[in-house]
Amino acid sequence: MANGSFSTPKTYQLFVPEIKRLLSLKKLAELEKFLNALSAFDITDAWKEFTPDEKTILFNLLKTSLSVKVFETLDMPDQKHILSTLSDDVTQAFLQDVPADDLARVFHKLPNRVVKHLFSYIKKAEMVRYVNEMLSFPEHTAGSLMDPKFFTLKKDLTAHQAITALSAAVHTTTDEPLVDIYVADGDGRLLGQVALADLFRASSNMKISEIMTSTQRIQVPAILDQEKVAEHFRKFDLLSCPVVDPEGKLLGIIPASRILDVVREEATEDVQKIGGMEALDAPYFQIGFFSMVKKRAGWLLVLFVGETFTASAMGFFQAELEKALVLALFIPLIISSGGNSGSQATTLVIRAMALGEVRLRDWWKVMRREIASGLTLGGILGCFGLLRILLWPARTTLYGEHYVLIGFTVAASLVGIVLWGTLAGSMLPLILRRLGFDPAAASAPFVATLVDVTGLVIYFTAASLILSGSLL
Amino acid sequence: MANGSFSTPKTYQLFVPEIKRLLSLKKLAELEKFLNALSAFDITDAWKEFTPDEKTILFNLLKTSLSVKVFETLDMPDQKHILSTLSDDVTQAFLQDVPADDLARVFHKLPNRVVKHLFSYIKKAEMVRYVNEMLSFPEHTAGSLMDPKFFTLKKDLTAHQAITALSAAVHTTTDEPLVDIYVADGDGRLLGQVALADLFRASSNMKISEIMTSTQRIQVPAILDQEKVAEHFRKFDLLSCPVVDPEGKLLGIIPASRILDVVREEATEDVQKIGGMEALDAPYFQIGFFSMVKKRAGWLLVLFVGETFTASAMGFFQAELEKALVLALFIPLIISSGGNSGSQATTLVIRAMALGEVRLRDWWKVMRREIASGLTLGGILGCFGLLRILLWPARTTLYGEHYVLIGFTVAASLVGIVLWGTLAGSMLPLILRRLGFDPAAASAPFVATLVDVTGLVIYFTAASLILSGSLL
Numbered sequence: 001m002a003n004g005s006f007s008t009p010k011t012y013q014l015f016v017p018e019i020k021r022l023l024s025l026k027k028l029a030e031l032e033k034f035l036n037a038l039s040a041f042d043i044t045d046a047w048k049e050f051t052p053d054e055k056t057i058l059f060n061l062l063k064t065s066l067s068v069k070v071f072e073t074l075d076m077p078d079q080k081h082i083l084s085t086l087s088d089d090v091t092q093a094f095l096q097d098v099p100a101d102d103l104a105r106v107f108h109k110l111p112n113r114v115v116k117h118l119f120s121y122i123k124k125a126e127m128v129r130y131v132n133e134m135l136s137f138p139e140h141t142a143g144s145l146m147d148p149k150f151f152t153l154k155k156d157l158t159a160h161q162a163i164t165a166l167s168a169a170v171h172t173t174t175d176e177p178l179v180d181i182y183v184a185d186g187d188g189r190l191l192g193q194v195a196l197a198d199l200f201r202a203s204s205n206m207k208i209s210e211i212m213t214s215t216q217r218i219q220v221p222a223i224l225d226q227e228k229v230a231e232h233f234r235k236f237d238l239l240s241c242p243v244v245d246p247e248g249k250l251l252g253i254i255p256a257s258r259i260l261d262v263v264r265e266e267a268t269e270d271v272q273k274i275g276g277m278e279a280l281d282a283p284y285f286q287i288g289f290f291s292m293v294k295k296r297a298g299w300l301l302v303l304f305v306g307e308t309f310t311a312s313a314m315g316f317f318q319a320e321l322e323k324a325l326v327l328a329l330f331i332p333l334i335i336s337s338g339g340n341s342g343s344q345a346t347t348l349v350i351r352a353m354a355l356g357e358v359r360l361r362d363w364w365k366v367m368r369r370e371i372a373s374g375l376t377l378g379g380i381l382g383c384f385g386l387l388r389i390l391l392w393p394a395r396t397t398l399y400g401e402h403y404v405l406i407g408f409t410v411a412a413s414l415v416g417i418v419l420w421g422t423l424a425g426s427m428l429p430l431i432l433r434r435l436g437f438d439p440a441a442a443s444a445p446f447v448a449t450l451v452d453v454t455g456l457v458i459y460f461t462a463a464s465l466i467l468s469g470s471l472l
Numbered sequence: 473m474a475n476g477s478f479s480t481p482k483t484y485q486l487f488v489p490e491i492k493r494l495l496s497l498k499k500l501a502e503l504e505k506f507l508n509a510l511s512a513f514d515i516t517d518a519w520k521e522f523t524p525d526e527k528t529i530l531f532n533l534l535k536t537s538l539s540v541k542v543f544e545t546l547d548m549p550d551q552k553h554i555l556s557t558l559s560d561d562v563t564q565a566f567l568q569d570v571p572a573d574d575l576a577r578v579f580h581k582l583p584n585r586v587v588k589h590l591f592s593y594i595k596k597a598e599m600v601r602y603v604n605e606m607l608s609f610p611e612h613t614a615g616s617l618m619d620p621k622f623f624t625l626k627k628d629l630t631a632h633q634a635i636t637a638l639s640a641a642v643h644t645t646t647d648e649p650l651v652d653i654y655v656a657d658g659d660g661r662l663l664g665q666v667a668l669a670d671l672f673r674a675s676s677n678m679k680i681s682e683i684m685t686s687t688q689r690i691q692v693p694a695i696l697d698q699e700k701v702a703e704h705f706r707k708f709d710l711l712s713c714p715v716v717d718p719e720g721k722l723l724g725i726i727p728a729s730r731i732l733d734v735v736r737e738e739a740t741e742d743v744q745k746i747g748g749m750e751a752l753d754a755p756y757f758q759i760g761f762f763s764m765v766k767k768r769a770g771w772l773l774v775l776f777v778g779e780t781f782t783a784s785a786m787g788f789f790q791a792e793l794e795k796a797l798v799l800a801l802f803i804p805l806i807i808s809s810g811g812n813s814g815s816q817a818t819t820l821v822i823r824a825m826a827l828g829e830v831r832l833r834d835w836w837k838v839m840r841r842e843i844a845s846g847l848t849l850g851g852i853l854g855c856f857g858l859l860r861i862l863l864w865p866a867r868t869t870l871y872g873e874h875y876v877l878i879g880f881t882v883a884a885s886l887v888g889i890v891l892w893g894t895l896a897g898s899m900l901p902l903i904l905r906r907l908g909f910d911p912a913a914a915s916a917p918f919v920a921t922l923v924d925v926t927g928l929v930i931y932f933t934a935a936s937l938i939l940s941g942s943l944l
Contacts, residue, residue, distance in 0.1 A: 167672035200639035237729045256728040257709045267739035275819020284824035310804035328800045332782035340917040347747025352756035445812040
């Protein structure tokens, strides 16, 4: 879906050569001046053009305000790299200004030793508390996504007082855009929210308690999985979401912009699992070669071992094959049709489950639908297969005198195998979820392997029923 | 990733039976009273429990303010259904209040006839203009995502005047939460934006032109594809984004909450294509049986026709098969290993391209990486295959006296096929993009089919090289 008329301004192509030149000449003072005249977005855009060592040099040359902005917009692997290689004096300045939530997210990915070292640089007690609080929640939970810095109103303020308090607060504490303002009691327990528009709309002596709306349905517990949090944002069309502890105390706010990352991350994980590998934890070019091979080899081996059963199955039918070698010709055609229909069905159901469209209790509705689909799709392929054999010019030389019977064997097997593939593919994700596993593990290759082995059995059974007395 | 401690309050399970009871008794007056006491979210949650006819009855009973809220939170197919079946007097009231952007999105999916009919009910000229403006942009573009109702400031206002203008405006025009406020000149051309926090922070006689920041890098053209818009939100961590025409006139604002739907929709399309089918345009249970079968059968047939070449390829090697039937045993194992590695590679590259991690110009870097991966993965599987044959207890009965040579044939073929599968799988999405097609069409089953046919050629070539003089 290319779009000609819009392209991100690629200004970095103009200044990257200059940076590279200054780097190679080691003119660091000049480079520092040049870099700090650029915008954070320009630098982030150009970041991938540099080697890890160059990145370290460049980042150390940025002034603190710029380095914080660049850090915020870089991807996780680059953030990790920076925090691990920053020079001591730069670290000192940098760590005081970087937002606590960004820091906590990177700390989750760094070795304990490095985190401890970095913590020793943080001067503000408040910052230490924020980061520690966020680190206390596991990755991929609401608690690890939230911004622990927020502003709350008391419920007995008037609208006028609230606006004054708000403008005083933005002077000092928060950089985040304000959308919804939360109301809490003296113990920090979340009471409700006030939309900024409603605050403006209210007459100035109206009490916050009269303007605020309930957050009962919107607030999420800190330990909620991020996939569920994303679902929640979509369902309620949220721009921000309050995170609470079991006592209802407000812990932080998640902005919608962060959820975009979550949705992409979760979709990527699912896509990779559906493709038959372990989910990678970094972008394609950033993950190390051996970690990538490891994540691919594991599943390939599992599938390979599963697939060796086809050799056993074929060995079992060796007598039939010797009598009618022509049967071998159609083996790849038949098992791959089963694999393809299984791959379609499993992908469809995995995605529908990820989106919450299909739930466990729907299994019977799914099964009915997929039996009908499998029979229809199998019927279509069966007819095609039959015609392919009956109408092929060289049919008698290639398939022998019994080519009509062979045609019917292939057609019947196709109906059976496509039905079985569709059924196995659609039920497997539901069975995995029922057993407490990730449905996305029912990858297309996994289903295909399962269907290959059983497909051979279906094929040779159909053959011995239809061909016994003639070829067999 | 289940999470026990949090579940959406399923209060609807309490009132659905009551609604069903009143429906069956046709006590519509009582039902109307009961329904209008519920919240919009409760009704949306419960919506899927009713049949299409019941939905029509229920929606017609809702008071306008509630029906608008319910409409906004329902999925597209339900929105379409409602607009197509609404009774005339309800339509009249309803259409005056529903947000123009929601309406335009549904209108895109409705037949022209219905849209015309509905237009005749809209009384407000402004609303007609908004909807028409949005309909003038194709679906899946920035223009179709934006909210055409927005508030702008003039640049020579003071901060104090701006706050006054803003609070006057929220009284009358907008329901959307305010995050960024845009600044436009007399012709509506976008000049910049003011973060609400900055407006509060500024001293009251500061000019907007001094507070505002540039939107040059953030604004998007109305015809930009939604996938690019989503990428844009993520890159700049946006909570809202201005949409402009070629002259720079502000046309509307896209809120981040809408982008969550886009990201999910695009990921779903990619997942379904990777699974080897056309992307469905509705949730699993809402799409009609025959449209679903059509979208699956098309690709299954294409793959089937491709796969019939395996029968031709095998026919070509029939002489070898007659001499060494044992070769047939390993065919499924070998071709499926090629298919599995191809499926991994294509999925990986398609997703990396969708995320912008891999671009066309990176093809050589990808190719180098995948040649190395293919050789490593093929080597691992080859060793396993060799050992499987050499150490199998019944090796001489099953594979004959030349089982060592057969082992090496299988191992060599595995290296070749996995390398070829990995290479084909990784390059195909890039080639498709280069030719102007969607990379996601290089689905796992498509690559597997491609690799199956060539895999047979590789296998029999390896066999004739290694086994000539012994078995062949």
